[in-house]
Amino acid sequence: MNALDVVLWVAAPYVALTVFVLGHVWRYRYDKFGWTTRSSQMYESRLLRIGSPLFHFGILVVLLGHIGGLVIPKSWTEAVGVSEEAYHVIAVALGTIAGVATLCGLAILIYRRRTVGPVFTATTRNDKLMYAMLAATIVLGLSATVMANIVGGGYDYRTTISPWFRSIFYFQPDPALMAGAPPLFQLHALSALLLFAIWPFTRLVHMLTAPVGYLTRPYVVYRSRDEQPTGTRAPRRGWEPSR
Numbered sequence: 001m002n003a004l005d006v007v008l009w010v011a012a013p014y015v016a017l018t019v020f021v022l023g024h025v026w027r028y029r030y031d032k033f034g035w036t037t038r039s040s041q042m043y044e045s046r047l048l049r050i051g052s053p054l055f056h057f058g059i060l061v062v063l064l065g066h067i068g069g070l071v072i073p074k075s076w077t078e079a080v081g082v083s084e085e086a087y088h089v090i091a092v093a094l095g096t097i098a099g100v101a102t103l104c105g106l107a108i109l110i111y112r113r114r115t116v117g118p119v120f121t122a123t124t125r126n127d128k129l130m131y132a133m134l135a136a137t138i139v140l141g142l143s144a145t146v147m148a149n150i151v152g153g154g155y156d157y158r159t160t161i162s163p164w165f166r167s168i169f170y171f172q173p174d175p176a177l178m179a180g181a182p183p184l185f186q187l188h189a190l191s192a193l194l195l196f197a198i199w200p201f202t203r204l205v206h207m208l209t210a211p212v213g214y215l216t217r218p219y220v221v222y223r224s225r226d227e228q229p230t231g232t233r234a235p236r237r238g239w240e241p242s243r
């Protein structure tokens with residue numbers, strides 16, 4: 001293990017996580033009105049109806065797969081009766097399908113953003129950086145899965161990358177585990193760290209937002225254009241006159 005391994009697999013993860021957390025806090029405090037996806041559906045919807053579900057459902061499966069593979073220890077899945085061979089087949093099959101769907105959806109969204117005039121005009125440099133980092137991370141992850149587990153003889157990342165990932169959150173990082181991983185997996189991890197570092201400053205913040213407030217917000221009051229004075233007729237049931 002050398003100094004570069006310490007920088008890449010100890011310092012860089014903590015820097016990325018710190019920026020990710022503090023960046024969201026800063027963005028929420030000082031840019032609440034910018035906390036949005038800046039939807040462009042009003043400009044074009046045909047390509048959006050295809051690309052958006054492909055990307056979002058695909059990335060959801062990819063995210064769940066990463067949680068299962070990185071967070072849940074190998075011993076836990078074996079304890080509930082899932083053999084290593086069965087886990088490997090399921091993970092590779094679902095991961096490949098979800099990765100391809102995500103990449104296709106992202107490609108359609110990028111094509112739409114580049115070819116539809118009003119959408120392209122509304123695209124910022126920040127958006128271009130975000131799309132580039134998303135594409136790089138997805139391509140590297142999919143390539144690592146295919147090259148190691150389909151083309152190659154297989155690679156059990158749950159004995160190296162997963163323990164390294166968990167060691168970061170235990171505050172006992174072990175860079176040696178990641179230093180021995182295949183180069184594509186290393187590049188995928190580094191691109192993911194960069195993506196998390198820029199995350200709070202892009203439209204990706206909408207992933208951490210849920211419209212919970214809509215469950216308790218008061219009803220929207222609609223005012224009638226009728227010029228008739230209030231009180232000349234009984235209001236409809238369930239409505240109160242606005243004064």
